[in-house]
Amino acid sequence: xxxxxxxxxxxxxxxxxxxxxxxxxxxxxxxxxxxxxxxxxxxxxxxxxxxxxxxxxxxxxxxxxxxxxxxxxxxxxxxxxxxxxxxxxxxxxxxxxxxxxxxxxxxxxxxxxxxxxxxxxxxxxxxxxxxxxxxxxxxxxxxxxxxxxxxxxxxxxx
Numbered sequence: 001x002x003x004x005x006x007x008x009x010x011x012x013x014x015x016x017x018x019x020x021x022x023x024x025x026x027x028x029x030x031x032x033x034x035x036x037x038x039x040x041x042x043x044x045x046x047x048x049x050x051x052x053x054x055x056x057x058x059x060x061x062x063x064x065x066x067x068x069x070x071x072x073x074x075x076x077x078x079x080x081x082x083x084x085x086x087x088x089x090x091x092x093x094x095x096x097x098x099x100x101x102x103x104x105x106x107x108x109x110x111x112x113x114x115x116x117x118x119x120x121x122x123x124x125x126x127x128x129x130x131x132x133x134x135x136x137x138x139x140x141x142x143x144x145x146x147x148x149x150x151x152x153x154x155x156x157x158x
Contacts, residue, residue: 009046010074016040017081024092033089040085041105044078 016039023033086098 009043010077012039012046013043013078013081016043017085020085021088024088037085037089037101038105040082041102044082047074047078 016036019036020033020040089098089101090096
């Protein structure tokens with residue numbers, strides 16, 4: 001699974017880089033490359049996730065020369081491709097364009113994480129409120145039940 005993720009990431013990276021390099025000079029705006037740029041950044045993320053999932057492998061696989069060399073080379077290839085595209089995009093659309101893209105993506109990812117945390121907090125709060133209401137209803141039912149039981153017992157003795 002880990003090797004497949006890394007290979008998928010590298011294939012996606014190569015495909016996106018080739019597309020951008022081939023079509024960069026004919027583009028009128030950066031939106032023509034939005035998907036490919038997103039693919040490059042996603043591919044890099046896949047490669048990093050693949051590296052971090054090595055903990056699930058056996059010790060021999062994790063620390064073997066082939067695995068270590070493969071991890072390092074794959075990461076270097078990804079960084080090299082990303083640098084090539086960053087230079088090409090900056091040359092075509094102006095200095096700082098690539099940095100703006102990466103910064104905006106990071107901001108949006110952070111925003112999405114914060115929204116997910118907020119939704120989880122709200123859901124937890126609603127769950128706690130529901131449990132509190134259920135607890136109150138159960139206490140009321142228990143008190144009513146005891147009251148009715150007492151009434152029944154006392155009405156029999158009179």
